[in-house]
Amino acid sequence: MYYPPAYPPAVDVPNAENRRGVKWAGPDARKAYDMNTTPDYPIGTPGSPWGAPEVALWRSRQRVQRSYAQDVLEAVDLLRERFDVAPYGQLNYGTDHYPLLAVRSRRWDETLPSALVTGGVHGYETSGVHGALQFLDRHTAGYEGRVNLLVVPCVSPWAYERIQRWNAEAVDPNRSFVTDSPAGESGALMALLAPMGDQWLVHIDLHETTDTDESEFRPALAARDGKPSGPGMIPDGFYLVGDSENPQPRFQQAIIEAVAKVTHIAPADPQGEIIGSPVVSPGVINYPVKSLGLCAGVTDARYRTTTEVYPDSPRATPQQCNDAQVAAVCAAIEFGLAHRD
Numbered sequence: 060m061y062y063p064p065a066y067p068p069a070v071d072v073p074n075a076e077n078r079r080g081v082k083w084a085g086p087d088a089r090k091a092y093d094m095n096t097t098p099d100y101p102i103g104t105p106g107s108p109w110g111a112p113e114v115a116l117w118r119s120r121q122r123v124q125r126s127y128a129q130d131v132l133e134a135v136d137l138l139r140e141r142f143d144v145a146p147y148g149q150l151n152y153g154t155d156h157y158p159l160l161a162v163r164s165r166r167w168d169e170t171l172p173s174a175l176v177t178g179g180v181h182g183y184e185t186s187g188v189h190g191a192l193q194f195l196d197r198h199t200a201g202y203e204g205r206v207n208l209l210v211v212p213c214v215s216p217w218a219y220e221r222i223q224r225w226n227a228e229a230v231d232p233n234r235s236f237v238t239d240s241p242a243g244e245s246g247a248l249m250a251l252l253a254p255m256g257d258q259w260l261v262h263i264d265l266h267e268t269t270d271t272d273e274s275e276f277r278p279a280l281a282a283r284d285g286k287p288s289g290p291g292m293i294p295d296g297f298y299l300v301g302d303s304e305n306p307q308p309r310f311q312q313a314i315i316e317a318v319a320k321v322t323h324i325a326p327a328d329p330q331g332e333i334i335g336s337p338v339v340s341p342g343v344i345n346y347p348v349k350s351l352g353l354c355a356g357v358t359d360a361r362y363r364t365t366t367e368v369y370p371d372s373p374r375a376t377p378q379q380c381n382d383a384q385v386a387a388v389c390a391a392i393e394f395g396l397a398h399r400d
């Protein structure tokens with residue numbers, strides 16, 4: 060089922076310096092771009108943060124467009140012959156109930172290093188979920204006896220079904236990996252990991268950057284928080300977000316090299332940046348992941364990163380996006396195993 064978009068569709072604003080052009084939304088796109096202001100989001104009052112009525116209105120506009128039970132729970136069921144499946148909680152939103160599942164190596168060996176793979180922290184970022192499932196199904200044979208694997212394929216199932224960034228309370232799970240998390244999705248994952256300690260060598264968190272970030276999710280964020288928002292650029296290609304407090308440039312570069320064989324890597328913009336952050340090496344930017352409450356900071360893994368696949372490129376198919384996520388996961392684990400000391 061499709062639903063009327065909550066925001067006017069994106070249009071291209073030509074920009075000679077950017078070969079894809081700046082994506083911006085609404086009929087007054089050029090005006091909006093020139094004035095560096097955002098057209099009004101259809102919920103709330105510009106300049107005022109949302110309260111409960113605005114959140115409820117926003118939630119009422121979200122529609123189920125795909126099935127977590129069918130796409131994720133059934134896929135996980137098929138993995139039960141080869142892996143242990145660990146339930147780690149349930150999210151309850153009204154009459155909707157979402158069991159949360161992690162998939163782990165059958166023979167967990169405390170003497171081995173461990174790798175964590177998370178997908179679907181942003182539910183709309185499809186290849187994060189399906190890349191994690193594809194990795195489990197097809198690419199784990201070589202890791203037995205070398206590394207313990209814990210894969211959480213869909214951290215935010217309510218949003219997966221609605222192709223949304225936020226959870227049902229208009230909270231971004233990927234800013235919520237903090238003490239007393241405001242997001243049940245993040246809190247449940249933190250509770251799963253808490254008793255597992257510091258065994259993590261690698262953590263890779265699978266994401267996408269999409270055109271709807273610019274047309275819907277950034278304007279929604281500005282509206283929710285009562286802040287202005289200007290246009291940004293959506294990079295054309297894959298990139299990584301490393302940890303500025305633990306950057307591990309060789310690790311990030313090993314992943315970029317592996318993914319470049321599958322899909323194109325995002326170039327820096329004319330300012331030498333990707334989404335407003337300096338490009339520190341081809342296809343890599345860094346954020347302070349722990350202080351931002353990002354999932355990539357949920358463990359103390361020495362090697363940690365966030366993938367950003369770009370699914371809206373005419374040069375990338377959905378399968379290629381899944382393959383890019385898998386290539387990133389495999390390269391991350393192999394690098395970690397080769398550089399333990």
Ligand SMILES: [Zn+2]
Nearest residue numbers: 181184266267
């Ligand atoms: Zn994301």
